[in-house]
Amino acid sequence: MPDKPEKPLEPATQDERDAPSETAASKYRRKQLERQLGPTQFIDEPPPLTHDTLWRGLARKGEARLLVVRATEAAQEAASRLNASGEVAKLVGELIVAALLVRSTLNPDARMQVYIRHDGPTGKMVADVWEGGGVRVYVKQPEATAELDGTLFGPGLMEVARTHAATGKSWRSTVQLQGDRIEDFMMHYLLESEQVLSLLRVEVEVANGVVTSALGYLVQLMPEGTHDDLKRMTQNLQTMTPLTEGMSHGDPDARAWAELLMDGFRWDQCGREMVEYECRCSEARILQMLSTLPPADLQEMASDTNDVEISCDFCRTKYLVKPSAIGELLEPPS
Numbered sequence: 001m002p003d004k005p006e007k008p009l010e011p012a013t014q015d016e017r018d019a020p021s022e023t024a025a026s027k028y029r030r031k032q033l034e035r036q037l038g039p040t041q042f043i044d045e046p047p048p049l050t051h052d053t054l055w056r057g058l059a060r061k062g063e064a065r066l067l068v069v070r071a072t073e074a075a076q077e078a079a080s081r082l083n084a085s086g087e088v089a090k091l092v093g094e095l096i097v098a099a100l101l102v103r104s105t106l107n108p109d110a111r112m113q114v115y116i117r118h119d120g121p122t123g124k125m126v127a128d129v130w131e132g133g134g135v136r137v138y139v140k141q142p143e144a145t146a147e148l149d150g151t152l153f154g155p156g157l158m159e160v161a162r163t164h165a166a167t168g169k170s171w172r173s174t175v176q177l178q179g180d181r182i183e184d185f186m187m188h189y190l191l192e193s194e195q196v197l198s199l200l201r202v203e204v205e206v207a208n209g210v211v212t213s214a215l216g217y218l219v220q221l222m223p224e225g226t227h228d229d230l231k232r233m234t235q236n237l238q239t240m241t242p243l244t245e246g247m248s249h250g251d252p253d254a255r256a257w258a259e260l261l262m263d264g265f266r267w268d269q270c271g272r273e274m275v276e277y278e279c280r281c282s283e284a285r286i287l288q289m290l291s292t293l294p295p296a297d298l299q300e301m302a303s304d305t306n307d308v309e310i311s312c313d314f315c316r317t318k319y320l321v322k323p324s325a326i327g328e329l330l331e332p333p334s
């Protein structure tokens with residue numbers, strides 16, 4: 001077989017002609033510099049405006065970060081499961097948005113539970129958020145309204161518990177409720193417990209008792225930040241329009257809005273979660289919960305002729321538990 005004719009050498013690219021003597025090391029440095037000075041990089045295509053999501057951005061020197069969340073569907077679902085009044089539905093949305101943002105900034109691998117215990121008409125409120133964007137909410141008195149009861153919150157405490165998914169290690173910390181709104185409570189928590197300068201904004205709208213929009217953002221200046229960074233961020237925040245005006249079908253991540261908020265910083269998008277209302281309940285978990293009751297109470301339920309109806313505090317799903325299944329809880333483990 002005759003040899004193929006040798007392929008002619010390809011002409012040099014424009015890059016090679018411009019920098020014929022560039023070594024691998026200097027090319028690497030040039031690329032690094034281009035990346036440091038280049039425009040904001042986004043890692044993925046944003047989901048449409050109808051999907052809940054949370055995304056994170058980080059300044060290239062680690063001096064600042066931004067988190068943006070849309071949790072409208074999750075807030076609607078949580079409030080409707082609880083049969084919440086319009087006013088409590090707004091609080092449910094606010095709690096979901098704030099909890100999602102704080103969990104994702106503190107430790108994206110940890111589950112976080114927020115307990116707000118206070119004397120006001122809503123009673124105890126709990127948000128449970130976990131890795132991957134799952135969220136659920138409990139409110140003791142979801143039917144509460146401010147007209148009937150004055151204000152919705154009374155004096156109290158907020159406890160934040162975080163559990164690392166892989167190791168099971170957990171952290172708890174409690175702060176007094178300071179301010180009037182959930183975003184105030186959370187900012188106070190971040191300053192007291194985490195010592196990070198943070199601005200958290202929650203924007204929840206309710207129409208005819210239904211959550212129509214649940215958005216929020218969290219911007220933080222990290223210890224790497226300088227006095228100038230703080231000044232720049234403060235100036236940027238003064239001119240910001242609400243997030244709801246920055247989010248649109250054409251720009252569901254509010255990227256143009258975020259560029260204004262981070263003006264003067266070089267930064268990139270670095271992560272995303274898909275937010276979803278979910279409940280962690282199951283018949284097995286209900287039985288596990290029952291097993292902590294005093295034996296006398298279990299005995300009474302086990303001797304009942306009817307199934308025992310128990311509903312989940314979070315999603316209100318009803319479970320019918322057979323007395324025989326409760327009887328088995330009384331038997332010593334084999």
Ligand SMILES: [Zn+2]
Nearest residue numbers: 279281312315
């Ligand atoms: Zn449930």
